[in-house]
Amino acid sequence: MTPQEIAEATDRAMYEADACSRALGIELAEVRPGYAHLQMDVRPDFLNGHSICHGGLMFTLADSAFAFACNSYNIRSAL
Secondary structure (H helix, E strand, O other): OOHHHHHHHHHHHHHHHOHHHHHOOOEEEEEEOOEEEEEOOOOHHHEOOOOOEOHHHHHHHHHHHHHHHHOOOOOOOOO
16 A cells, blocks of 8 residues: 555544544545644534634644544554
8 A cells, every 4th residue: 555545544444433523523634644634614512602613622623633644654643
């Protein structure tokens, strides 16, 4: 497998096992070795008291993107 194929297969497997990201509507937009672009629509139930996306959800999106990027080489990374 090429490095790109490994990244795609690894991230696909991780996504299928990641119930939290799926439940929040986080989607894999693009993956490459060492890189992951995730996206998430901000739903009304994600808004805080100021009617902006809750910071914890933004951190969750960033944390998921970091995890997908770090593990895209199919070497388990727990940072």
